[in-house]
Amino acid sequence: MDAATKPLLIVGLPDAAACEGDFCEIPEHHEQAVVNRRLDEDLV
Amino acid sequence: MVSTPIKVDIWSDVQCPWCYIGKRKFEAGAAEFAAQGGGEVEVEYHSFELSPDTPVEYEGTPVQYLSERKGMPVDQVEQMLERVTGIAKDVGLDYDYDHVHQTNTVISHELIHFAKSKGRQLEMKERLLKAYFINGEHVGRIPDLVAIAVELGYDEAEVTEALESHRFLKDVKADVALAQEYGIQGVPFFVIDGKYGVSGAQEAAAFANVLAQVASERDAS
Numbered sequence: 001m002d003a004a005t006k007p008l009l010i011v012g013l014p015d016a017a018a019c020e021g022d023f024c025e026i027p028e029h030h031e032q033a034v035v036n037r038r039l040d041e042d043l044v
Numbered sequence: 045m046v047s048t049p050i051k052v053d054i055w056s057d058v059q060c061p062w063c064y065i066g067k068r069k070f071e072a073g074a075a076e077f078a079a080q081g082g083g084e085v086e087v088e089y090h091s092f093e094l095s096p097d098t099p100v101e102y103e104g105t106p107v108q109y110l111s112e113r114k115g116m117p118v119d120q121v122e123q124m125l126e127r128v129t130g131i132a133k134d135v136g137l138d139y140d141y142d143h144v145h146q147t148n149t150v151i152s153h154e155l156i157h158f159a160k161s162k163g164r165q166l167e168m169k170e171r172l173l174k175a176y177f178i179n180g181e182h183v184g185r186i187p188d189l190v191a192i193a194v195e196l197g198y199d200e201a202e203v204t205e206a207l208e209s210h211r212f213l214k215d216v217k218a219d220v221a222l223a224q225e226y227g228i229q230g231v232p233f234f235v236i237d238g239k240y241g242v243s244g245a246q247e248a249a250a251f252a253n254v255l256a257q258v259a260s261e262r263d264a265s
Protein backbone atom coordinates (compact mmCIF):
# COMPACT_ATOMS: atom_id res chain seq x y z
CA MET A 1 0.00 0.00 0.00
CA ASP A 2 1.14 3.49 -0.75
CA ALA A 3 -0.90 5.90 1.33
CA ALA A 4 0.85 9.02 0.08
CA THR A 5 -0.12 8.46 -3.55
CA LYS A 6 -3.55 6.92 -2.95
CA PRO A 7 -5.77 9.18 -0.84
CA LEU A 8 -8.83 7.42 0.55
CA LEU A 9 -12.46 8.11 -0.23
CA ILE A 10 -14.09 8.28 3.20
CA VAL A 11 -17.46 6.56 3.37
CA GLY A 12 -19.93 5.60 6.12
CA LEU A 13 -21.38 7.64 8.95
CA PRO A 14 -19.04 10.43 10.01
CA ASP A 15 -19.95 10.11 13.70
CA ALA A 16 -19.41 6.37 14.14
CA ALA A 17 -17.89 5.40 17.47
CA ALA A 18 -14.10 5.43 17.55
CA CYS A 19 -11.21 5.83 19.98
CA GLU A 20 -8.78 8.67 19.60
CA GLY A 21 -5.81 8.93 21.92
CA ASP A 22 -6.82 7.37 25.21
CA PHE A 23 -10.42 8.49 24.93
CA CYS A 24 -13.30 6.63 23.33
CA GLU A 25 -16.33 8.73 22.58
CA ILE A 26 -19.88 7.44 22.63
CA PRO A 27 -21.86 9.06 19.79
CA GLU A 28 -25.39 10.23 20.50
CA HIS A 29 -27.10 7.59 18.37
CA HIS A 30 -25.46 4.89 20.49
CA GLU A 31 -26.65 6.60 23.67
CA GLN A 32 -30.20 6.50 22.35
CA ALA A 33 -29.83 2.85 21.34
CA VAL A 34 -28.79 1.97 24.89
CA VAL A 35 -31.75 3.85 26.36
CA ASN A 36 -34.08 2.08 23.92
CA ARG A 37 -32.65 -1.32 24.87
CA ARG A 38 -33.11 -0.57 28.55
CA LEU A 39 -36.68 0.50 27.92
CA ASP A 40 -37.21 -2.82 26.13
CA GLU A 41 -35.78 -4.62 29.12
CA ASP A 42 -37.92 -2.52 31.51
CA LEU A 43 -34.80 -1.20 33.21
CA VAL A 44 -35.75 2.46 32.84
CA MET B 45 -18.98 -12.39 -8.54
CA VAL B 46 -15.58 -11.09 -7.48
CA SER B 47 -12.75 -13.38 -8.55
CA THR B 48 -10.04 -12.22 -6.16
CA PRO B 49 -10.77 -11.41 -2.51
CA ILE B 50 -11.43 -7.81 -1.55
CA LYS B 51 -8.61 -6.71 0.73
CA VAL B 52 -9.58 -5.01 3.97
CA ASP B 53 -6.83 -3.46 6.08
CA ILE B 54 -7.93 -2.69 9.63
CA TRP B 55 -6.09 -0.45 12.08
CA SER B 56 -6.95 -1.33 15.64
CA ASP B 57 -5.63 -1.40 19.21
CA VAL B 58 -6.03 -4.27 21.65
CA GLN B 59 -7.44 -2.00 24.38
CA CYS B 60 -9.88 -0.13 22.13
CA PRO B 61 -13.49 -0.98 23.05
CA TRP B 62 -14.87 0.21 19.73
CA CYS B 63 -12.33 -1.92 17.85
CA TYR B 64 -13.77 -5.14 19.28
CA ILE B 65 -17.35 -3.95 18.74
CA GLY B 66 -16.38 -2.73 15.25
CA LYS B 67 -14.75 -6.10 14.53
CA ARG B 68 -18.05 -7.86 15.23
CA LYS B 69 -19.98 -5.35 13.12
CA PHE B 70 -17.50 -5.66 10.25
CA GLU B 71 -17.69 -9.47 10.43
CA ALA B 72 -21.49 -9.23 10.26
CA GLY B 73 -21.23 -6.88 7.28
CA ALA B 74 -18.77 -9.17 5.49
CA ALA B 75 -21.08 -12.13 6.15
CA GLU B 76 -24.02 -10.16 4.74
CA PHE B 77 -21.94 -9.32 1.66
CA ALA B 78 -20.96 -12.98 1.20
CA ALA B 79 -24.56 -14.15 1.68
CA GLN B 80 -25.58 -11.90 -1.18
CA GLY B 81 -23.05 -13.65 -3.41
CA GLY B 82 -20.51 -10.88 -3.04
CA GLY B 83 -17.45 -13.07 -2.78
CA GLU B 84 -14.49 -13.34 -0.47
CA VAL B 85 -12.91 -10.76 1.77
CA GLU B 86 -9.30 -10.90 2.95
CA VAL B 87 -8.63 -9.14 6.26
CA GLU B 88 -5.28 -7.91 7.55
CA TYR B 89 -4.95 -6.17 10.91
CA HIS B 90 -2.52 -3.34 11.52
CA SER B 91 -1.16 -2.01 14.78
CA PHE B 92 -2.31 1.25 16.28
CA GLU B 93 -1.23 2.44 19.73
CA LEU B 94 -3.88 4.63 21.30
CA SER B 95 -1.85 5.36 24.39
CA PRO B 96 1.82 4.46 23.87
CA ASP B 97 2.91 6.25 27.04
CA THR B 98 0.87 4.00 29.35
CA PRO B 99 3.18 1.98 31.62
CA VAL B 100 3.02 -1.81 31.36
CA GLU B 101 2.50 -2.06 35.09
CA TYR B 102 -0.26 0.50 35.56
CA GLU B 103 -1.73 -0.32 38.95
CA GLY B 104 -5.09 1.40 38.71
CA THR B 105 -8.35 0.48 37.06
CA PRO B 106 -9.54 1.79 33.67
CA VAL B 107 -11.89 4.06 35.62
CA GLN B 108 -8.98 5.56 37.58
CA TYR B 109 -6.88 5.78 34.43
CA LEU B 110 -9.47 7.71 32.44
CA SER B 111 -10.39 9.85 35.41
CA GLU B 112 -6.73 10.81 35.99
CA ARG B 113 -5.88 11.31 32.32
CA LYS B 114 -9.00 13.21 31.34
CA GLY B 115 -9.78 14.93 34.60
CA MET B 116 -13.26 13.41 34.53
CA PRO B 117 -15.20 12.61 37.71
CA VAL B 118 -15.06 8.91 38.60
CA ASP B 119 -18.83 8.48 38.46
CA GLN B 120 -18.92 9.99 34.97
CA VAL B 121 -16.25 7.55 33.76
CA GLU B 122 -18.11 4.66 35.39
CA GLN B 123 -21.30 5.64 33.59
CA MET B 124 -19.40 5.91 30.30
CA LEU B 125 -17.89 2.43 30.66
CA GLU B 126 -21.27 1.05 31.68
CA ARG B 127 -22.72 2.41 28.45
CA VAL B 128 -19.89 0.93 26.36
CA THR B 129 -20.44 -2.40 28.13
CA GLY B 130 -24.12 -2.25 27.18
CA ILE B 131 -23.30 -1.56 23.53
CA ALA B 132 -20.77 -4.45 23.51
CA LYS B 133 -23.45 -6.74 24.91
CA ASP B 134 -25.63 -5.88 21.92
CA VAL B 135 -23.04 -7.51 19.64
CA GLY B 136 -22.52 -10.51 21.93
CA LEU B 137 -19.44 -9.32 23.83
CA ASP B 138 -19.40 -9.46 27.65
CA TYR B 139 -16.97 -6.72 28.59
CA ASP B 140 -15.76 -6.99 32.18
CA TYR B 141 -14.27 -3.61 33.06
CA ASP B 142 -14.02 -4.58 36.74
CA HIS B 143 -11.17 -6.94 35.81
CA VAL B 144 -9.53 -5.13 32.88
CA HIS B 145 -5.77 -4.52 33.24
CA GLN B 146 -4.96 -1.13 31.75
CA THR B 147 -1.49 -1.45 30.22
CA ASN B 148 0.84 -0.65 27.35
CA THR B 149 -0.16 -2.74 24.30
CA VAL B 150 2.97 -2.52 22.17
CA ILE B 151 4.16 -6.07 22.97
CA SER B 152 0.71 -7.48 22.30
CA HIS B 153 0.98 -5.88 18.85
CA GLU B 154 4.36 -7.58 18.45
CA LEU B 155 2.67 -10.88 19.29
CA ILE B 156 0.01 -10.23 16.63
CA HIS B 157 2.80 -9.68 14.09
CA PHE B 158 4.50 -12.87 15.30
CA ALA B 159 1.24 -14.75 14.68
CA LYS B 160 0.93 -13.07 11.28
CA SER B 161 4.37 -14.44 10.37
CA LYS B 162 2.84 -17.88 11.00
CA GLY B 163 -0.27 -17.12 8.95
CA ARG B 164 -2.47 -16.96 12.08
CA GLN B 165 -2.95 -13.25 12.68
CA LEU B 166 -6.76 -13.16 12.90
CA GLU B 167 -6.89 -15.85 15.57
CA MET B 168 -4.37 -13.98 17.75
CA LYS B 169 -6.12 -10.64 17.28
CA GLU B 170 -9.41 -12.12 18.46
CA ARG B 171 -7.74 -13.92 21.38
CA LEU B 172 -6.02 -10.76 22.64
CA LEU B 173 -9.18 -8.64 22.44
CA LYS B 174 -10.98 -11.35 24.39
CA ALA B 175 -8.09 -11.51 26.87
CA TYR B 176 -8.29 -7.79 27.56
CA PHE B 177 -12.02 -7.07 27.55
CA ILE B 178 -13.61 -10.34 28.62
CA ASN B 179 -11.11 -12.59 30.39
CA GLY B 180 -9.38 -9.96 32.52
CA GLU B 181 -5.96 -11.17 31.36
CA HIS B 182 -2.90 -8.92 31.25
CA VAL B 183 -1.87 -8.12 27.67
CA GLY B 184 1.18 -6.00 28.42
CA ARG B 185 3.59 -8.42 30.08
CA ILE B 186 5.69 -10.90 28.10
CA PRO B 187 5.03 -13.93 30.39
CA ASP B 188 1.26 -13.39 30.18
CA LEU B 189 1.40 -13.00 26.40
CA VAL B 190 3.59 -16.10 26.06
CA ALA B 191 1.02 -18.06 28.09
CA ILE B 192 -1.71 -17.00 25.67
CA ALA B 193 0.45 -17.97 22.69
CA VAL B 194 1.28 -21.36 24.21
CA GLU B 195 -2.42 -21.94 24.83
CA LEU B 196 -2.92 -21.42 21.08
CA GLY B 197 -0.25 -24.02 20.36
CA TYR B 198 2.82 -21.90 19.69
CA ASP B 199 6.28 -22.98 20.83
CA GLU B 200 7.06 -21.34 24.17
CA ALA B 201 10.76 -20.80 23.51
CA GLU B 202 10.18 -19.36 20.06
CA VAL B 203 7.51 -16.88 21.10
CA THR B 204 9.48 -15.86 24.20
CA GLU B 205 12.54 -15.14 22.04
CA ALA B 206 10.46 -13.18 19.55
CA LEU B 207 8.92 -10.97 22.24
CA GLU B 208 12.05 -10.53 24.36
CA SER B 209 14.14 -9.56 21.33
CA HIS B 210 11.35 -7.27 20.06
CA ARG B 211 11.90 -8.81 16.63
CA PHE B 212 8.51 -7.55 15.43
CA LEU B 213 8.65 -4.05 16.91
CA LYS B 214 9.69 -2.59 13.55
CA ASP B 215 6.53 -4.05 11.99
CA VAL B 216 4.38 -2.44 14.68
CA LYS B 217 6.04 0.92 14.07
CA ALA B 218 5.65 0.52 10.30
CA ASP B 219 1.91 0.03 10.76
CA VAL B 220 1.70 3.12 12.94
CA ALA B 221 3.66 5.12 10.37
CA LEU B 222 1.36 3.98 7.56
CA ALA B 223 -1.65 5.05 9.64
CA GLN B 224 -0.09 8.49 9.94
CA GLU B 225 0.42 8.60 6.16
CA TYR B 226 -3.26 7.86 5.67
CA GLY B 227 -4.14 10.53 8.21
CA ILE B 228 -5.76 7.98 10.53
CA GLN B 229 -6.30 9.56 13.95
CA GLY B 230 -8.72 7.16 15.54
CA VAL B 231 -9.54 3.46 15.50
CA PRO B 232 -10.99 1.20 14.37
CA PHE B 233 -10.23 2.34 10.84
CA PHE B 234 -10.91 0.20 7.79
CA VAL B 235 -9.26 0.61 4.38
CA ILE B 236 -11.26 -1.29 1.79
CA ASP B 237 -9.46 -2.37 -1.38
CA GLY B 238 -6.86 0.35 -0.78
CA LYS B 239 -9.43 2.90 -1.90
CA TYR B 240 -12.24 3.48 0.60
CA GLY B 241 -11.74 4.55 4.21
CA VAL B 242 -14.30 3.70 6.87
CA SER B 243 -13.83 5.17 10.34
CA GLY B 244 -15.25 3.75 13.53
CA ALA B 245 -17.59 0.99 14.59
CA GLN B 246 -20.10 1.47 11.79
CA GLU B 247 -23.22 -0.63 11.46
CA ALA B 248 -22.85 -3.93 9.59
CA ALA B 249 -24.85 -2.59 6.64
CA ALA B 250 -22.30 0.18 6.09
CA PHE B 251 -19.53 -2.38 5.68
CA ALA B 252 -21.70 -4.57 3.45
CA ASN B 253 -22.50 -1.55 1.29
CA VAL B 254 -18.89 -0.51 0.72
CA LEU B 255 -17.89 -4.09 -0.05
CA ALA B 256 -20.73 -4.29 -2.57
CA GLN B 257 -19.59 -0.98 -4.07
CA VAL B 258 -16.07 -2.35 -4.57
CA ALA B 259 -17.44 -5.57 -6.08
CA SER B 260 -19.64 -3.67 -8.55
CA GLU B 261 -16.73 -1.44 -9.55
CA ARG B 262 -14.64 -4.55 -10.21
CA ASP B 263 -17.42 -6.09 -12.26
CA ALA B 264 -17.73 -2.91 -14.31
CA SER B 265 -14.01 -2.64 -15.08
